[in-house]
Amino acid sequence: MTPLIFPLPGNEFLARKLAELLDGELGRLEFRRFPDGESYVRYHSDIAGRPVILVCSLNRPDEKTNALIFAAGAAKELGADGIGLVAPYLAYMRQDKRFHPGEAVTSTYFAAMINAWFDWMVTVDPHLHRRESLSEIYSIPTQALQAAPAVADWIRKQVDKPVLVGPDSESEQWVGAVATLADAPYLVLEKTRHGDRDVEVTVPQVEDWRDHRPVLVDDIISTARTMIETVSHLKHARMPVPVCIGVHAVFAGEAYQDLQIAGAGQIVTCNTISHASNGIDLSPVLAEGIRSFL
Ligand code: R5P
Numbered sequence: 001m002t003p004l005i006f007p008l009p010g011n012e013f014l015a016r017k018l019a020e021l022l023d024g025e026l027g028r029l030e031f032r033r034f035p036d037g038e039s040y041v042r043y044h045s046d047i048a049g050r051p052v053i054l055v056c057s058l059n060r061p062d063e064k065t066n067a068l069i070f071a072a073g074a075a076k077e078l079g080a081d082g083i084g085l086v087a088p089y090l091a092y093m094r095q096d097k098r099f100h101p102g103e104a105v106t107s108t109y110f111a112a113m114i115n116a117w118f119d120w121m122v123t124v125d126p127h128l129h130r131r132e133s134l135s136e137i138y139s140i141p142t143q144a145l146q147a148a149p150a151v152a153d154w155i156r157k158q159v160d161k162p163v164l165v166g167p168d169s170e171s172e173q174w175v176g177a178v179a180t181l182a183d184a185p186y187l188v189l190e191k192t193r194h195g196d197r198d199v200e201v202t203v204p205q206v207e208d209w210r211d212h213r214p215v216l217v218d219d220i221i222s223t224a225r226t227m228i229e230t231v232s233h234l235k236h237a238r239m240p241v242p243v244c245i246g247v248h249a250v251f252a253g254e255a256y257q258d259l260q261i262a263g264a265g266q267i268v269t270c271n272t273i274s275h276a277s278n279g280i281d282l283s284p285v286l287a288e289g290i291r292s293f294l
Pocket of ligand 1: 170196221225
């Protein structure tokens with residue numbers, strides 16, 4: 001049966017591309033807010049007996065989660081033949097341990113909510129640091145797809161003589177994989193985060209690479225402090241103007257403008273979150289992942 005694909009607000013472009021790539025049908029789902037701020041959700045497509053796919057990137061998750069859960073609940077009641085979630089960016093993955101006494105380990109509770117309403121989930125490069133795989137918290141079948149091949153391909157085609165720069169030891173595995181695929185050298189920085197917007201990085205032996213173009217690669221750009229600190233270190237070391245690549249363009253507040261002002265030559269992200277910086281299309285990768293559940 002042809003899948004019905006529904007975008008949540010802001011995900012229309014990606015949902016349309018996925019419908020094309022999967023020979024699926026784009027469905028119509030209405031969302032609006034009642035005057036008191038509560039969410040209204042209504043299907044305008046007949047979903048009984050059809051596989052339903054909800055496309056919703058989960059940046060700013062607290063604004064979206066109620067509507068998403070209501071859409072999944074309604075699909076179940078209306079007789080959908082399975083409900084999949086395509087969340088190219090998966091939220092609440094960084095609070096994966098109790099860093100301070102009394103804190104909520106939100107990644108676990110968020111996963112429990114998705115597990116309760118969906119039959120499967122596809123995402124891209126979820127922030128797995130202290131956890132090895134999504135299955136530690138997600139009990140539904142999941143696919144964690146990788147942006148690395150598409151990122152490496154972009155670097156190979158667009159950057160002459162690159163040296164990849166990873167912001168911290170967490171990123172080493174990932175940056176190393178991109179570097180191998182792009183056939184480029186890489187460096188990994190030492191990062192200390194003192195607070196949400198207070199990040200310190202050191203760049204070892206960067207002077208050895210002055211004749212290369214630095215390409216900063218990170219999974220998430222949120223406040224952009226990590227990239228901004230790195231860009232300013234590279235500037236002090238008189239390195240060429242860097243290219244900044246993030247998989248997920250979270251860009252909290254003025255982060256994008258701040259990074260431009262800090263001296264990033266080019267800022268490029270994957271289209272897991274719709275943003276002006278999107279330059280690497282992951283819809284074929286997502287379609288491939290979704291196909292395994294259809
Ligand atoms: C951290 O563990 C992640 O890999 C990123 O380095 C981090 O989320 C970037 O955050 P920000 O842009 O706020 O410095």
